[in-house]
Amino acid sequence: MTEPATGPARLEISRAEHAGRRARLAQRLQDSGLSRICVFGPVRVAYLTGFHFAATERPVALVLTDTGDVTMLLPALEAEHYAHQCPDLPEPLTYPEYPGGGSGRHPLTLLADHLRASRPGRVAADHDGYENRWGYRGPALSALLEQPVHDGLALIDDLRMIKSPAEIALIREACRWGDHAHRLMQDAITPGANELTVSHAASLQATRDLLTALGDRYVPKAREGLPANTMFISGANTAHPHGLHRNAGVQPGDVLVTGAYGVVGGYESELERTMHVGEPTPDFERYFAAMLAAQDAGLAALRAGRTCAEVEADVREVIAGLGLTHLIRHHTGHAFGLEGHEHPFLDLDDHTVVEPGMIFSIEPGLYVPGLAGFRHSDTVLVAERGAERLSLYPRDLPSLLIPAH
Structure with a gap:
């Protein structure tokens, strides 16, 4: 620094x-x-x-x-x-x-x-x-x-591909503010809330908090965008991995797929969560548990010395064991740093060897047409032994339920 x-x-x-x-x-x-x-x-x-x-x-x-x-x-x-x-x-x-x-x-x-x-x-x-x-x-x-x-x-x-200690420190700080922005947004979501207005209000408040806390230490590296950002899409629209916003209010029973990130020193973080408004249905609980199991497999598989393809294969094996391979739409994750997506990718055709200092998203998704998408994403640092999750937002279902009233 x-x-x-x-x-x-x-x-x-x-x-x-x-x-x-x-x-x-x-x-x-x-x-x-x-x-x-x-x-x-x-x-x-x-x-x-x-x-x-x-x-x-x-x-x-x-x-x-x-x-x-x-x-x-x-x-x-x-x-x-x-x-x-x-x-x-x-x-x-x-x-x-x-x-x-x-x-x-x-x-x-x-x-x-x-x-x-x-x-x-x-x-x-x-x-x-x-x-x-x-x-x-x-x-x-x-x-x-x-x-x-x-x-x-x-x-x-x-x-x-290999992040320096200074880069890792910046991404770790970015994760802290992505987590904070997401918390502000989740706390503001109520039935009838508009996706756009809630997302932008939470992003602006998180940015104010970041600038107050970091003061002159924070050095903007862009003309556009905020240093703390969060958003969500809702309903059956979430069955599209990159679904667009709706100009409609959140309804009880909606599934929400969120995104949040910080930008510090030009370096980004990544955080995504799947949430539910009101009491979840058995179908939702089944697919949520499967998605969480797939992400757990990715977190366990990401180790130095393995290849990106081997990490992806482990995740797909878990999904196949649950009989849900037909719901996969994309690979498990990607590297990032100065850009939101960077080489390499956790993909069956990427044979890059995983090394300490690499940072990946772990975000296997399941997409059920007509129902919803199910995806968590976390920022993960490859350590000498195993991997460390840098985005620390809760992943369990009880923590991700939105009251319906």
Whole structure:
């Protein structure tokens, strides 16, 4: 964590840790016989430099050489913002505007000129040119350079799989505020309550509480969204894994599937619960118990040295033993950190070896058409032995019942 001159540590990744990430990536370039890598993904740029920005149609790119030299391509409007966040890095290469701002030059031609002026060598990138967003159109980097651009995505994202102690501390803190937001929301849900208004009110109150408690230690890393968020969907709509909100009030007998997360230092948490309004039916209790058993199997299966596929297989074996395989709609979980979903995935076709320091969601779901969906999700840290649940919200049914009156 970054330590200011006075006062407690700010909740963000230090410049020294960002420098260490770049050094490890530079070593991976050397090991792969690559002279440099162009990084276009906004989250990857932030991971390597600490520069968090609003990604628009204006290309941003980081060039890192195998010796650790840094060049950043930026629109001129971001230059001061970059200098404020990254005073330890060299001045950027800037362009006036996208698609050219009257210069007659597309911004990526500036990047290509810089790369051509560098010493010869194999070039990699996380994407062959800037990613299409907000109306952006531009040439492929390989076309501009008239040479192959090698796929360097895994060189960066494999580094991101193992979280550092500082990253884990930020995610642990994010879990605390996701749990708090969920508690405020659950306490506010009553028959007739609207999904949207209750969710947003609880998120806003949890954010106020977070800002009061953390004070100047909290360092926002985005222009949009709140640092503590929660929501729910209700009724038969929950039978869709990614069901949308209803503009209707909660009714007795409704099943609720919730979501909550915190964001601290740019790092996210994940928490989901299945709840019931009023006295649950035998069918609800049966499917809830099956879902809980599947999640228990995932928590027990997530151990260092196993593969993601083996974790998924253990969960599916439990569900199959209950005769409910036909209700599965997705894999058991995914890694996350700076993004809500990251590589690797707890999936039968992902054979990544689980290692200490990885963080996953464990969220096997069962979806009963016409009735409801059943899914808990927890943030789980892989430890040297076993796994540690970082989101600590209750999982048992009695704790997740909403009074019907």
